[in-house]
Amino acid sequence: MSEIVTRFPPSPTGHLHLGGARTALFNFLFARHNRGKFILRFEDTDKERSKEEYVDSIIEALNWLGLHWDEGPYFQSKRLEIYEEYAKRLYSEGKAYYCECSKEELEAKRKAQLERGIKPHYDGTCREKGLPPGSGRALRIKIPEEITEIVFEDLLRGKIVFPPDEVDDFILLRSDGTPTYQFAVVIDDLTMGVTHVIRGDDHISNTPKQLMIYQALGAKPPQFAHIPMVLGPDGARLSKRHGARSILEYREEGYLPQAVLNYLARLGWGYGDQEYFNLKELIEKFDLSRVNLSPARFDPEKMLAFNAYWIKTLDSSEILKHLKPFLKSYPIEKYSEEYLKTILEGVKPRVKTLKEMAEMIDFYLLEEIELDEKAKEKYLTPKIKSLLERLIIDLDSLSFDDEKKLEEEFRALAEESGVKLKDLAQAVRVALTGKTISPPLFEVIKNLGKERVRIRLKKALEFIN
RNA sequence: GCCCCCAUCGUCUAGUGGACUAGGAUACUGGCCUCUCACGCCAGAGACACGGGUUCGAAUCCCGUUGGGGGCGCCA
Numbered sequence: 001m002s003e004i005v006t007r008f009p010p011s012p013t014g015h016l017h018l019g020g021a022r023t024a025l026f027n028f029l030f031a032r033h034n035r036g037k038f039i040l041r042f043e044d045t046d047k048e049r050s051k052e053e054y055v056d057s058i059i060e061a062l063n064w065l066g067l068h069w070d071e072g073p074y075f076q077s078k079r080l081e082i083y084e085e086y087a088k089r090l091y092s093e094g095k096a097y098y099c100e101c102s103k104e105e106l107e108a109k110r111k112a113q114l115e116r117g118i119k120p121h122y123d124g125t126c127r128e129k130g131l132p133p134g135s136g137r138a139l140r141i142k143i144p145e146e147i148t149e150i151v152f153e154d155l156l157r158g159k160i161v162f163p164p165d166e167v168d169d170f171i172l173l174r175s176d177g178t179p180t181y182q183f184a185v186v187i188d189d190l191t192m193g194v195t196h197v198i199r200g201d202d203h204i205s206n207t208p209k210q211l212m213i214y215q216a217l218g219a220k221p222p223q224f225a226h227i228p229m230v231l232g233p234d235g236a237r238l239s240k241r242h243g244a245r246s247i248l249e250y251r252e253e254g255y256l257p258q259a260v261l262n263y264l265a266r267l268g269w270g271y272g273d274q275e276y277f278n279l280k281e282l283i284e285k286f287d288l289s290r291v292n293l294s295p296a297r298f299d300p301e302k303m304l305a306f307n308a309y310w311i312k313t314l315d316s317s318e319i320l321k322h323l324k325p326f327l328k329s330y331p332i333e334k335y336s337e338e339y340l341k342t343i344l345e346g347v348k349p350r351v352k353t354l355k356e357m358a359e360m361i362d363f364y365l366l367e368e369i370e371l372d373e374k375a376k377e378k379y380l381t382p383k384i385k386s387l388l389e390r391l392i393i394d395l396d397s398l399s400f401d402d403e404k405k406l407e408e409e410f411r412a413l414a415e416e417s418g419v420k421l422k423d424l425a426q427a428v429r430v431a432l433t434g435k436t437i438s439p440p441l442f443e444v445i446k447n448l449g450k451e452r453v454r455i456r457l458k459k460a461l462e463f464i465n
Numbered sequence: 466g467c468c469c470c471c472a473u474c475g476u477c478u479a480g481u482g483g484a485c486u487a488g489g490a491u492a493c494u495g496g497c498c499u500c501u502c503a504c505g506c507c508a509g510a511g512a513c514a515c516g517g518g519u520u521c522g523a524a525u526c527c528c529g530u531u532g533g534g535g536g537c538g539c540c541a
Contacts (some may be wrong), residue, residue: 275477
């Protein structure tokens with residue numbers, strides 16, 4: 001059996017968003033699972049809207065997700081001669097013809113047809129004119145009259161049948177000589193040896209047109225698998241409002257690529273009761289037969305939950321790698337890699353994003369911490385003053401290396417003073433971290449070390465006075 | 466308007482004619498754990514869109530209705 005080849009063909013008219021990323025993921029997984037090839041190709045024949053910056057951002061997003069391609073990126077804009085060649089062939093074989101109808105005329109006719117309640121169609125004005133190529137003329141496919149129905153076997157949905165009037169003599173080459181989407185995809189997929197086209201089901205109705213091109217070319221079409229679209233939380237098409245934001249924005253917000261990937265994979269695909277998968281597992285377990293057919297809504301909350309899961313599950317070294325960009329405002333060069341990894345342990349189960357994580361560990365990294373207003377008013381009270389003083393005096397006798405002992409020592413101190421550990425702990429927590437919420441106190445004390453603890457306790461006392 | 470696709474808890478899903486008192490995840494509620502907040506654990510509430518068939522038996526198969534989505538460009 002020949003090698004399986006899939007491709008992801010974004011048009012660089014916008015950033016990579018969730019829907020596109022999922023399509024890329026499914027194509028990537030299918031190729032990898034079958035030890036095939038995954039191609040990246042930019043469909044940039046729309047000169048007006050295609051932008052270089054989008055090419056860059058799409059590439060960056062794919063790399064960030066770890067969706068590496070084996071071939072490409074190709075650019076349709078650089079393959080114009082190829083399309084021309086095939087176009088010429090169709091023209092010379094009488095399977096395509098030139099058309100001189102103006103856009104305005106066509107638009108008017110389309111409107112009229114729509115109003116009359118019939119399916120908009122090119123009326124064939126130029127079909128039999130035998131026009132030679134010329135400026136301002138577009139090349140149209142000549143759909144054979146004997147077509148009765150157009151059928152194809154979708155890998156996921158089985159047989160899909162279209163009535164013959166579903167396709168008209170659509171345009172292959174625009175009047176400026178550039179190929180339309182329909183023509184370019186077909187020629188590209190054909191010449192690149194694409195065997196499986198996995199794309200959103202919004203392309204189902206494009207398929208008959210593309211099949212007509214394959215037929216005119218006498219070529220064998222690839223296999224098609226139309227996956228359901230990703231909708232916004234409200235069930236409407238994904239838009240700027242919800243998930244159409246760039247994948248890179250999620251990176252900015254503190255999402256891990258593992259989480260985004262895992263979440264995306266579970267949108268329209270399931271594997272028994274398993275929820276969490278890393279890339280390797282996805283490659284192992286992914287197969288088209290388990291893809292759902294109904295459109296899936298994007299649920300930001302669930303993606304957040306997945307992110308929290310991966311943050312607490314992944315090794316601290318892996319987390320640290322992704323966290324570093326969020327640590328820019330802290331003097332992290334003062335701390336060893338080991339130290340940074342150690343302090344992450346306590347915060348991992350407490351945050352949902354890397355951004356939150358960076359905020360939560362600030363007291364470990366900053367020389368001077370700021371005490372939260374409400375926190376200090378509530379917990380750093382005169383009542384606790386003598387206890388803190390006592391603590392400072394006792395500092396040298398505390399077991400800074402051992403969380404368990406430290407806790408016992410604190411318990412003893414609290415009991416002796418007739419204070420609940422709870423109250424003592426909160427006061428110390430505020431003194432050391434500036435906040436009422438933090439990793440476990442004794443872990444904090446241990447990681448902070450005696451000197452920083454001393455300084456911060458003194459600061460807290462100053463505040464009480 | 467015409468054509469196409471789809472239909473299980475709010476959401477993502479498991480389920481491929483009997484193992485279904487319909488399972489898991491997330492979100493929600495209550496409890497446990499506890500130095501805070503989380504995590505974790507336990508419990509609860511919550512769905513087969515509707516109507517007809519087929520069958521000894523339908524969430525599962527067929528038809529229709531309804532609902533949702535998509536397409537009908539010299540956009541992709």
